[in-house]
Structures are given as C-alpha cells and as structure tokens.
Amino acid sequence: MRIFICLSLLSFLILCEPRDVGSETYIRKIRLKRLNVFDKELEHENNFIYKTANRLHIVTRERVIRRELLVREGEPFDSMALYESAKNIRALPFIGEVYMDIKNAPGDSVDVDVTTEDLWTTVVGISGEGGGGRYVVSLYADEKNIAGLGMAVETTLKFASDDDNGFSIHAYDNRFLGTRLFTDVWCKDFTFDEQLKLFVSYPFYKIDTRWSFSCSFNRLKLRKRLFHDGKEFFRYRRDITSFLLKGIRAFGKFNRIEPYLQYVYNDNDYGIELMDNPYNVLIPEDEVLSGPGLGFKIYTLSFATARYLDEFGTTEDLNKHLTFDINTTWSGPTFKGDYEAALLEIKSGFLQEPIANVYTGFKNIYSCYCNGSTSERIINKMETAFYFKPSTYHLLAVRYLSVFAWQQQPDYQLVLGGNNGLRGYSDRYFDGCKLALFNFEYRLFTPIEIFTVGLGAVAFFDAGYVWDDHERVKIDDLRSDFGLGLRFGLTKSSTARTVRLDMAWSSDMSDWYISFGTGNLFELARFK
Structure with missing residues (x-):
C-alpha cells in the first residue's frame, strides 16, 4: 500500500510538470563580455584608484564563464536553461552581476550576449x-x-x-x-x-x-x-x-x-x-x-x-x-x-x-x-x-x-x-x-x-x-x-x-x- 501511494504521488508530480513547447529557434552565436571590477565606474569617472585596481586584478577567464552556460551554439534556444545559466554564474563568489541580451539573427536563430562583472577578489x-x-x-x-x-x-x-x-x-x-x-x-x-x-x-x-x-x-x-x-x-x-x-x-x-x-x-x-x-x-x-x-x-x-x-x-x-x-x-x-x-x-x-x-x-x-x-x-x-x-x-x-x-x-x-x-x-x-x-x-x-x-x-x-x-x-x-x-x-x-x-x-x-x-x-x- 505504501509503495502504491508513493508511485501514485510520483506519477502525479511528473504529470504536473510544465512541458516545453517545441521551438524552431536556434542559438547562432554566444558572445561573452567580461568586465573588470571597476569598468562601469570608469565610464563615469576617470579615477586613478579604479584604474590601478583594474590593472592589478586578473579578469575571470572566458572558459570559466562558458563552462557555467547550459546552452550551446547550434542548439535550440531554451529560456529556462539561459535563466539557470545566469543564476549559476551569479552564484560564483567572484562574479557580481550578470546580464544576458537576446538578439534576433538572420533566419530562425538568435544571438546571446552575456556580460559579467568581476568582484574584487x-x-x-x-x-x-x-x-x-x-x-x-x-x-x-x-x-x-x-x-x-x-x-x-x-x-x-x-x-x-x-x-x-x-x-x-x-x-x-x-x-x-x-x-x-x-x-x-x-x-x-x-x-x-x-x-x-x-x-x-x-x-x-x-x-x-x-x-x-x-x-x-x-x-x-x-x-x-x-x-x-x-x-x-x-x-x-x-x-x-x-x-x-x-x-x-x-x-x-x-x-x-x-x-x-x-x-x-x-x-x-x-x-x-x-x-x-x-x-x-x-x-x-x-x-x-x-x-x-x-x-x-x-x-x-x-x-x-x-x-x-x-x-x-x-x-x-x-x-x-x-x-x-x-x-x-x-x-x-x-x-x-x-x-x-x-x-x-x-x-x-x-x-x-x-x-x-x-x-x-x-x-x-x-x-x-x-x-x-x-x-x-x-x-x-x-x-x-x-x-x-x-x-x-x-x-x-x-x-x-x-x-x-x-x-x-x-x-x-x-x-x-x-x-x-x-x-x-x-x-x-x-x-x-x-x-x-x-x-x-x-x-x-x-x-x-x-x-x-x-x-x-x-x-x-x-x-x-x-x-x-x-x-x-x-x-x-x-x-x-x-x-x-x-x-x-x-x-x-x-x-x-x-x-x-x-x-x-x-x-x-x-x-x-x-x-x-x-x-x-x-x-x-x-x-x-
């Protein structure tokens, strides 16, 4: 009886899952932009301290960011996978903000621009x-x-x-x-x-x-x-x-x-x-x-x-x-x-x-x-x-x-x-x-x-x-x-x-x- 109840509950939960509707949109290109710690501040103020700190800091390497992405070029576009990718990147202790911009590309494809901001580490x-x-x-x-x-x-x-x-x-x-x-x-x-x-x-x-x-x-x-x-x-x-x-x-x-x-x-x-x-x-x-x-x-x-x-x-x-x-x-x-x-x-x-x-x-x-x-x-x-x-x-x-x-x-x-x-x-x-x-x-x-x-x-x-x-x-x-x-x-x-x-x-x-x-x-x- 207990096994039957557990199997019934499992079936109910799985049947209630939201299903992804098939999409013909594919990811053509994923572009990464890795900002240094004080790049945004330097856009508004030419501060010597910010410049010096940026020179001393080693920006997170591109492969470190890419390995957290759950989407790949040539694959179908998946908004949930992209959201989880941003969430995973933000969870890294050395990353502050993550921005993702989706742009239409020729044909049935999109380009994804990913921008990350480093923290001082x-x-x-x-x-x-x-x-x-x-x-x-x-x-x-x-x-x-x-x-x-x-x-x-x-x-x-x-x-x-x-x-x-x-x-x-x-x-x-x-x-x-x-x-x-x-x-x-x-x-x-x-x-x-x-x-x-x-x-x-x-x-x-x-x-x-x-x-x-x-x-x-x-x-x-x-x-x-x-x-x-x-x-x-x-x-x-x-x-x-x-x-x-x-x-x-x-x-x-x-x-x-x-x-x-x-x-x-x-x-x-x-x-x-x-x-x-x-x-x-x-x-x-x-x-x-x-x-x-x-x-x-x-x-x-x-x-x-x-x-x-x-x-x-x-x-x-x-x-x-x-x-x-x-x-x-x-x-x-x-x-x-x-x-x-x-x-x-x-x-x-x-x-x-x-x-x-x-x-x-x-x-x-x-x-x-x-x-x-x-x-x-x-x-x-x-x-x-x-x-x-x-x-x-x-x-x-x-x-x-x-x-x-x-x-x-x-x-x-x-x-x-x-x-x-x-x-x-x-x-x-x-x-x-x-x-x-x-x-x-x-x-x-x-x-x-x-x-x-x-x-x-x-x-x-x-x-x-x-x-x-x-x-x-x-x-x-x-x-x-x-x-x-x-x-x-x-x-x-x-x-x-x-x-x-x-x-x-x-x-x-x-x-x-x-x-x-x-x-x-x-x-x-x-x-x-």
Missing part, C-alpha cells in the same frame, strides 16, 4: 567581529579567484578576547579540474578546536540533472566549554571523527521527488581536561554511531530574484520552494557501531513571496534517536522570517528562532547573548536547553555610495531567553534589548557584501554593548 587586511564583551580580531589574506581560474584560498590568523586564538586555511574550487565536482578543504588550529574537513560533491547544477553525490570527512578536536551567566565553569575534551556518503536520484523538475541513500559514521571520544573536577560527571561516554540510511525529499521549486533584501542593490537569487524531507539511519553492532538506535530526522520548510514585496521563510528540523519503544536526544529547531518592502530602500525584517531539546546528553547546552541574537547582553549570558529568540529590524538602504561602498542604517529590537530542562517556558521570562546600527554595503567585494556596526541597550539591565561583524544577524539565505 584579492584581500589582505584586518577585520573584527564581536558583541556582548567578546571580540575577535582577524588578520587575513584571501584570493577568491586565483589567476582568474575560479579557485579560492583563504587564510586567517585569529585573536580573540577569550583566548580562542589560532590559524586557519580554507581552499575550494567550484569546478575541480574543469569537472562538475565541487571540492572544499578546510584546516584550522585554534585554542579550543582543531579541525580537518574535506568535502566533495556533484551537485544538481540544473533543473534537468538527475543524480547528485556527496562525500565528506571531518576530524574535529574540541576543548568544549560550558557556561553559566556568561562565564565558563567547566571544560573537557571531545574528539569527533565523522564520515558521510550520500547519493540522490531526482524525479521531476519543478515538482520533484528525490529519494536518497546515505552511510553515516560518527565516532565520539571524550576525555578529561580538568582533573578532580566535580563537573567531570557531565562528560558523556564514548560512542560510535555507524550505519546506512535512506530518505526522500518532496518539494516544489521556482526561481525569482530581488534586490535590497540582505544586500546593497546586487541581484539576490531566491529559490522559492515548499519542502518536506524525512530520513532514517540505523546504527548498531552489525555496522561496527556501539550505539544501537534508529536516527530519525524530519525537515520541512518554504520560501515564498505570497504577495508583491512580501517574503516569508520557514524551516523546521525534528530529530531523535529511537531505541525500541523509547526516544531520546530529541531536538526540534524552528526558524521563520518575514520580510516586507514598503519601498525600494526600506525593509522590515522579522525573525523567530526556537530550539527545544529533551532527554539530551548531560553536556548539552544552548547559549544566548552578544553576537548570537541578544545584542544588548554579554556573550553567552543565558544558558539552558530550550531557546526562544525574536529579532526585529527596520533596514534603511540608501542610494549613497562612497567609492562603491553603500551606506545604510538599521533600528532593531531583540527579545529572547533560554530555559533549563526543568523550567516552564514563560513569556514573562523573555529579556529584550533595542538599538541602532550602521550598514556598509561592499558592492565590489567577494569576501563580505555587508558590514554591520550596532549599539544595543538592554531593557532591564541598563547596560549597552557594541556588536559588529560581516553579514546580517539573520538573512533569507538561510531558507533558500
């Missing part, structure tokens, strides 16, 4: 981030487009006020050796965590792609810290070795079903750092989770673009969708795992524009470990956002986040305060296992640019709290803050598109804190 400097009394200063040297070939290397030397200092290097390539493989290598050595992460994937690069694969390996050594009232009261060691192999088969285009198989391996080794500490009883037992899993994802998909949501005027791609995803992984001695359970995960979400200039996002993840008739390590994480644009440069953005956990390991902890949501309180001031957070922002973008840096401002209000396992969730417990901030849009940068600087006052403690960093506190990108 070579960055050496100093940056800061922090809030709630915890601050981080980083020295970094990044190149997001080595020799115009599309490969990237990022290096960072970090100094933190809580002594979490260290060094990291991150390298990735969207098209490894010219293939469709995305590769990512990340190494870091900080005071409280060391990590080696490897990731390789063959993604769904167009709507017609039928297969996707991914493989990841992660080696992480943590000196995990627990906090109370913003102060560390205990720490211990946790070494994690994990491996994930996943294969997905897609059926349908804009209405899709994606069944998938995966294999999960997760080895957790715990150790004592503080000898004879009474809190050592909180350290969990060593465990290995290992086994196969299967799941399926059902979703509808459509494409759209917008401006002045999370960035300063650049095109923002929105993958509007409705999604439901469920998977189960079995761990036990048969698969060399010493923790015997079925791991259940259910995801749902959407990103929509129900009416013009109104955007809503929702995401919910429920997970638990099922052992016989009992369940443990239950977590439900829900996040939703509401964006309203009354005019081009004005935006009301609202976000709600909740994380509720039950029957967790003794060391499980959620923290709130500072740069992670409550900007008017000290870092990690609230702790527990049930969290609720509201963020309200009125963002003002302006058309003012100084040397391609956009200027903006924000007024905000935050409210949230974290409860212990034995406490009831009550609205009266919520703590709040309010404040004002500045926003700087780095319209030509591939490293950070937005820089924020906020000043927040807590409503009940009469304290104030400065919160700053790159990116917004929350964005619609989390729901894409």
